[in-house]
Amino acid sequence: MKELLFDILAILRRSEVLDAKALAQLVRKHNENISDVSKHCAKKKLYPFYLRFKENHPEEWQALHIDSALEEKLISCIRMKPRRSASGVATVTVLTKPWQCKNNCLYCPNDIRMPKSYLTDEPACQRAERNYFDPYLQVASRMKALHEMGHPTDKIELIILGGTWCDYPQSYRVWYIAELFQALCDTTEQRKQRIDERKAWYEQLGISAQSDTLKRATEQLQARVSSHEISYNQAIRHLYQESSAWIRVSEGQQAPFSRVFDLHKRNESCAHRVVGLVIETRPDTITCDNLREIRRLGATKIQIGIQSLHEHTLALNGRKNEVQQATRAFELLRIFGFKIHAHLMANLYGASPDDDKRDYNLLVHDERFLPDEIKLYPCALVDGTGLVHHHQNGTWRPYTYEQLVDVLCSCMYDTPDYVRISRMIRDISAQDILVGNKLTNLRQMVEQHAQASGKPIREIRYREIGTHDFNPNTLAMTETAYRSTHTQEFFLQWKDQHERIAGFLRLSLPDESYVKAHENELPIRCGEAMIREVHVYGAVAHLHKRSQGAQHLGLGKKLIERACEIAKSAGYSHMNVISAIGTREYYRKQGFSDAGLYQQRSL
Structure with a gap:
């Protein structure tokens, strides 16, 4: 691995092209004379080796005289699956534990080891099961994998999949969110300690995370569900809600809102900030009360299962x-x-x-x-x-x-x-x-x-610019206006000469008549516009550092200023933004102040 790494550096020093195909050929060349397959080099091993070599052999690393530009080229070359963070954030997907579902859709899988509609062999599901469906352990596991693949993890979008979010007990929902933020706020050493403690706790309660063990334990019950002898919900009640071990687990899966709010405050300035929090639910659970709670927990996006618009x-x-x-x-x-x-x-x-x-x-x-x-x-x-x-x-x-x-x-x-x-x-x-x-x-x-x-x-x-090179001087802002039932919408976007998109903003101007008619239910007042999303593309830029992508060029700020101009000219007095916890600091710098569920700026 060391020889391969040095060869890559030598090629990059000569400014020669080393794309994915050329790198694969170089790896094969290094493996030609190694008969033991277990000792073969592989691209997926390169980045972890680079990290270990730099940390464990600092003097030898310094002797290589690698400047920041060369190191960035090296990282770009050996990073696994670069598109994972090309949208501007690193995504961490977690699953809630198996739970009963109010629907029994014809097409929906009934894997009793998983939340409804998910299957054990799906990648995120495998990770969830290996980690007892524990949110802290799932985040820690995914963060480690992203780090080893070469992806920055300072900007994180958390996506919570699984059973319908609002069907779980509120105490579980609050605890789940708290654990997600705890994992991101902890230091590496704190995570290591909590991981060991948490896994030991599950094992002491008799909860297994071994796929083979779980398959053997559930195969007879799964066969009864698959043959429609019993329902998915009946099996879930038996395995989880009537299990003494899982009852004890559930007793420990509770937290007050105050803990979430404390962790929110910490996350505003920690090393791994949440710039998006997504939950999954059904249309029938969307109520004002549920949305207030979801927003209090820090969510910014809702995945909603429509499936069809034909009754x-x-x-x-x-x-x-x-x-x-x-x-x-x-x-x-x-x-x-x-x-x-x-x-x-x-x-x-x-x-x-x-x-x-x-x-x-x-x-x-x-x-x-x-x-x-x-x-x-x-x-x-x-x-x-x-x-x-x-x-x-x-x-x-x-x-x-x-x-x-x-x-x-x-x-x-x-x-x-x-x-x-x-x-x-x-x-x-x-x-x-x-x-x-x-x-x-x-x-x-x-x-x-x-x-x-x-x-x-x-x-x-x-159209995303993603990992493509681009010239910022070719970017131009365009505006698309469209109507929803009760709002005037604007979509502002930065595009280059090839119609590739470098950033965008979503602006909603609620109808005054609708807000007045529902003022006792809604969290906004007349005269308040809403920025629903600001996103700038390009490879994830480390916080406070300039990258080669579209981030940190002031594109977001210009989008916000234009949105404020549109809202003000339409007669709105204030601008709200549904900011994620990790972006609050950014919006404060753009003139927004904390105001309940949102951040707000006077126009």
């Missing part, structure tokens, strides 16, 4: 949510300032390709909805679901590859420039999918087909 399709698939509930959910989420991340499924039982296209068009163009971000993925057949029966009797079939690509391409063309399609597949392993799409590169295939058509693609993810 008949929802009913056929056992989805109890109604379109009216979705309409109300979008209305409240936007007024409260949250970013809205909607889930939509293609190829549901009872739907057709034309239905899916119409559904998507309605979602992104009808004033009642208009999400900011979308997970758009095809329905796949998983064993043990109610959909298996319909496949067996021929009443449901997966779309052909051509049909699926046609639907997804149509949706991409239909997407406005203020919407981001974040995903086109679930992380379900091919072995778990009986029939349906198994291509892990489905999005890439769709984009290739879409590009070949010559039609413009405006959705955000396709």
Whole structure:
């Protein structure tokens, strides 16, 4: 590994190109004469080796005379999966523990080792199970992995997946958030100590984190669920809510709001700041009271499972949510300032390709909805679901590859420039999918087909500058205005000459009549505008340091100033921003003051 690292440095000193292909060839060359495969070099081992070498051999490292520019080139070369932090933040995904679900959707997996709809083989699920579904342990594990892959972890977006958030007891929800922030506020040494203590606690209670052990312990019960002899909820009650070990665990999974607020304050200036907190829930749980609590906990974005906007399709698939509930959910989420991340499924039982296209068009163009971000993925057949029966009797079939690509391409063309399609597949392993799409590169295939058509693609993810080089002098700010049911929306974006997006801002101007009519329910008052999101792209820049990406060029500040100008000229007296805990300091520097659920600036 040392020789390989030195060879890489020598190539970089000569300013020669060392892209992913060239690096792979260099690694293969080093492995040619090593017969023991266990001693082979690999790219994934390079970054951890570099860190250990620099820390354990400081004199030898200094003797190499590596300046900051050369070290940055080295890091960029050996960093694993660079796109993981290309959006401007490092993402940490965690799962809540298995819990009962109020729905029993036809397509939904029933893995009793997981929260409803998730499967054990999904990467985030594997990590959650290895860590007892403990939020602290999951964050610590993911942070370690990101560090070893070469990703900065000073700006973190926390994504909480699993069962419907609002269905869990409030005491658990508060504790869960507190543990997430505790893990990010602790020092490395504190984390090591807490990890050992926490794991020992679970083991003493008889809770296992070994996949093989858990599989053996649950396989008979899982078989009964898969054959529909008992329900998923009955199995979950037996395994978790009636288990003496898990009852004792639950007794320790409680915390007061005061602990969360104390950790929020610490996180404002700690080394790993939360710049986004995302929770997942259903439309029917979106109420003013729930949103107030979610906001108090620090959340800034809501993932909401819509799946379909056709009442008949929802009913056929056992989805109890109604379109009216979705309409109300979008209305409240936007007024409260949250970013809205909607889930939509293609190829549901009872739907057709034309239905899916119409559904998507309605979602992104009808004033009642208009999400900011979308997970758009095809329905796949998983064993043990109610959909298996319909496949067996021929009443449901997966779309052909051509049909699926046609639907997804149509949706991409239909997407406005203020919407981001974040995903086109679930992380379900091919072995778990009986029939349906198994291509892990489905999005890439769709984009290739879409590009070949010559039609413009405006959705955000396709246009992100990401890891590309760009000239800041070519950037220009543009504005897109659009209406929702009760707000005037503005999407401000920085674009270069290739239409690539370097940063954006979402501004909402609530209708005065709506705010007046609901003033006893809402956290805002008449005359208050809302910045719902400010995001600048580019490889994650360390706090207070300039990077080669779009961050720290003053782009965010200029977006904020323009948003304030728009709101002021429209007659608004104050600007609110739904700031994340780790961005409060930044907004204070832009003239905002803490004001309850938001930060506020007078116009």
